[in-house]
Amino acid sequence: MENLSRSEQKRQDILLAALAEFKDKSFAGASMDAIAERANASKRTVYNHFASKELLFQAVMESFWQQSKRVANQQFDATQPVEEQLEIIASAMWDLYLQSDFIEKARVLMAEFIRQPQMMDQVIQQVNDQEQGLPRFLQQANASGALKISDLKVAETQFWGLCKAFAFWPVLFQLHDYREQRQMIIKSNVAMFVQHYQHKST
Structure with a gap:
């Protein structure tokens, strides 16, 4: 199994949270706040990994x-x-x-x-x-x-x-x-x- 650093694991958590948010609310309805909550991360942490919702979707x-x-x-x-x-x-x-x-x-x-x-x-x-x-x-x-x-x-x-x-x-x-x-x-x-x-x- 691949060993991820703490930062890499958090990035994966954010991606999974974003996927769930996009699935439930679509891209237009999704928010970085909601994605951060799903990922159990601060909004600042999410933005440190992805500067915008568009980049996160990409x-x-x-x-x-x-x-x-x-x-x-x-x-x-x-x-x-x-x-x-x-x-x-x-x-x-x-x-x-x-x-x-x-x-x-x-x-x-x-x-x-x-x-x-x-x-x-x-x-x-x-x-x-x-x-x-x-x-x-x-x-x-x-x-x-x-x-x-x-x-x-x-x-x-x-x-x-x-x-x-x-x-x-x-x-x-x-x-x-x-x-x-x-x-x-x-x-x-x-x-x-x-x-x-x-x-x-x-």
């Missing part, structure tokens, strides 16, 4: 995306079948989608994106600026000749679409549970993706 967004990037941050190995490596990534993302804290962040962020579409533009720019995770893996696989992709962004979106259709959206909206079919779904999704991108470029 930190919640960044933690959400960093969770995704860390899970998918696998280096391509040219000595191993690309299918097996993509299955590992898909399986790790499925595990992440089952984590309650990740889904709570997703629900809070989605609600705010609907209220404030400009926030989504900001997040998309941040994600596009990060050359890691699946984009880097696909670049490496493409460079090795394991895959033949002409538009990496489209391929990345397609792969995540296949994953999220069964693992993310059903959990987010509490729909059908596909966990019993998980392994079959992952294998078939990866097989479709690899078959397409090993035989032709789009």
Whole structure:
């Protein structure tokens, strides 16, 4: 288990308190006073970590995306079948989608994106600026000749679409549970993706 300093632990407490406050009252209705009370911290301590409510919300967004990037941050190995490596990534993302804290962040962020579409533009720019995770893996696989992709962004979106259709959206909206079919779904999704991108470029 990661050992956090007192300051780092307090920062995490504030982030969790902010997430709960944003969930209950939305970004517009949340207050730094209420977040401080939830975190069992002084308002001064909260401001020492985050100078404004906007920066605090941005930190919640960044933690959400960093969770995704860390899970998918696998280096391509040219000595191993690309299918097996993509299955590992898909399986790790499925595990992440089952984590309650990740889904709570997703629900809070989605609600705010609907209220404030400009926030989504900001997040998309941040994600596009990060050359890691699946984009880097696909670049490496493409460079090795394991895959033949002409538009990496489209391929990345397609792969995540296949994953999220069964693992993310059903959990987010509490729909059908596909966990019993998980392994079959992952294998078939990866097989479709690899078959397409090993035989032709789009």
